Amino acid sequence: MTDDHITETTNRVMTQWNNDQSNLLQMLIDLQQALNGIPESAINQISAGTRRSPADIESVIGFYSFLHHDTHNPYRVLFSDNITDRMLGSRALAEHLNSRLQDIDTATVDYTSCTGMGDQGPAALVNGHTLTRLDKERIDQMAALMETNTPLSDWPAEWFRVDENIRRRDLLLETDFEKGSAIKCALESGAEKILEELDASGLRGRGGAGFKTAMKWRFCREATGDNRVVVCNADEGEPGTFKDRLLLQSFAERLIEGMTVCAKVIGATTGFIYLRGEYLYLRDELESKLQRYRDAGLLSKDIHGEAGFDFDIKIHLGAGAYICGEESALIESLEGKRGIPRIRPPFPVTSGYLNRPTVVNNVETLVAAAMIAVHGAAWFRTKGTEQSPGTKLLSISGNCLKPGIYEYPFGTSLEVILKDCEATHVQAVQIAGAAGSCIPPSEFSRSIAFEDLATGGSFMIFDRERNLLEMVQNFTDFFVHESCGFCTPCRVGTSLLKKRLAKVASGRATGVDLEKMRIIGSLTRQTSHCGLGMTAANPILETLDKFPHIYEPHLLSTTFEPAFNLDASLEEARQITGRDDPDAHLQGGGV
8 A cells, every 4th residue: 555545545535524623533434444444644634634633533543443543454353242142152253263364464353342233143344344144154255255355345245134134013114104205294284283293292212211302302493503403323332232223224214304304393404314333334325315315305405395494414424432322422423523421411402513402313213203293193102101102113132033123012011022032931131232121030021111111122132041140241341341431430430340240250259249349330320421331330230139149159258258357356355354345346347
């Protein structure tokens, strides 16, 4: 690779993104795709063009796990390291590939967090592109192609196939949708009527928190300031979640119209789809669908023939940072920065992207909003519960015969779901990803609902053959890796929990270590800056309460045995003075 080629490529990428420093992350991603890495020599060039210091650019590269400087090896393979991929043998496959490639210098092999392919694993990324259903035979074939430097475009297309894998349809996936219908209804009804329908529908954010969508849109609409923004959070990084993948792949028209309806309501002119880096394979098709909407007069200028209704959508890629699923961290990333969560207030609805009033909703919420605009609140409320109207998409993986995407009315019990996906001898279900709840069989009568088990969509199943301690370690490692490092409780707390957990797993812990984990976990939960730190201890705290049996066999002792007993050392003094009353004793004198 010549210096001239690096300079020319860097200039082209910077021009494509208008030398705008808020597009720094997109420049770095595209540069890496073109050059297989980010050369040190390109950083000064980008710095001069964007007026961001080389140190600032380096800090952005260092923050996102998918960005790197190495341009030497033509292949970078990242195996999905989520617990469900491990259960399918991903670690053994990675080691096998490493052994095959040990005598050649063409590839790096490493691990990444969940790639959103839990129903089609073991999965991996090669130069950012998704590989599914890996096995030993396919790994051997991959190694042979790498040995001969075969470009990815010549690899078998089947290796990159991602299926819809819909197992159950309901309100959202079963109801027909005509292109342009949601936009037409929004224009005919007007912003206030759409808000009233959304409010009556009871639609709540499908990311898990459950904030009322109509309220969020109204707050933004009434905020002071111009140039409002609509952001679709398509960064579903929670381990075990992949339902947005389906909506982006097969129902993108509903998403585009949901964003456009939101733009009409709040008066926005700019929209972004923040697409997680693991879903790079979806970008080109999404761009094509956006262009088809522009060509049909349903996006960009004078939408659907209404003069002055201007709104367009850009796609911005993430680069491997789970924290960017948090809305303020996502906005920081959209601005080309490290994804550090902001201090709130102010909230995004009043001061979001570039300090403009901004609505951030996830994919499923915006799809539901488009459907409500067409079919109305009463239609939406035909399913679900009073507090949780409508349906929920679940990403089901793990120990079941039918992993995939299921749509259920809110209020459906875990028992029904486990039966449908043909899961037997179930020991536990992890709801809402690593940050969620671990549910034992005694609670399988509970239901998916905001008033019971709220979830962004992850539903991982573990049968009685699984070692749940391995699950807890996997999730704890995940939080250590994904902590942005901004606040001490999360940065230090997650590391301390990881060390204590390793002590338990190695058989060197006592009951006091379990108590210490409770204390550290509680402090991390109560004092962390954002939701990641607040939920990072959940896997440990949940299983200590509900699955204590997974810890006890590993302990040297269930009680704390002091190395020195101070009270016993005073026995001689008591004998000399002839005292044995309570004041002559030290309570809890062990040290």
